[in-house]
Amino acid sequence: MSETKSSVPHKIIGVAIIKNDLGQILIDRRRLEGAMGGLWEFPGGKVEPNETVSECIKREIQEELGIEIEVGKHLLTIDHTYTHIRVTLTVHECRHLSGIPQPIECDEVRWVNVGELETFTFPEANLQIIEVLRKG
Ligand SMILES: Nc1nc2c([nH]c(=O)n2[C@H]2C[C@H](O)[C@@H](COP(=O)(O)OP(=O)(O)OP(=O)(O)O)O2)c(=O)[nH]1
Ligand SMILES: [Mg+2]
DSSP: OOOOOOOSOEEEEEEEEEEOTTSOEEEEEOOSSSTTTTOEEOSEEEOOTTOOHHHHHHHHHHHHHOOEEEEEEEEEEEEEEOSSOEEEEEEEEEEEEESOOOOSSSSEEEEEOGGGGGGSOOOTTHHHHHHHHHHO
16 A cells, blocks of 8 residues: 655745845745744745635735735745645745835845845755746
8 A cells, every 4th residue: 555645734835026126036034943944935924714825925924024015926836845844835926015124023134136046045945936036
């Protein structure tokens, strides 16, 4: 008998590729304590019950960074299984509207050029996102 079902929890994550007027992208560094601590990521978080992915992204970005964004079109979806969790990253392009990003729920935030992304350490699942952005 083959074992095909994974027993780790599965979460749907809304992920924002937020661009400013200079074409830079906003990244944040996850808190040192906790899962994937210290790694850089694109802002976002878990989709709550009765919430669309777009609603989730807008809410998470307001909660985590204190800024207003416009959630734009879907860019890609990545399904990835880590040792303790399986995530489905639903990635949307977003536009920065107002506010200066604050590291409210993370250690650091930065605007970076697409070409600089490879110099930061991201979770494994992000390699595909960065590849798409570099080609974009
Ligand atoms: N936001 C975000 N999460 C990512 C990225 N890449 C990646 O593997 N993840 C994973 C890390 C986590 O397992 C999961 C995001 O969950 P999270 O715990 O940060 O969710 P959250 O913001 O709702 O946080 P919390 O309220 O549960 O603390 O997705 C990414 O680029 N951005
Ligand atoms: Mg988050």
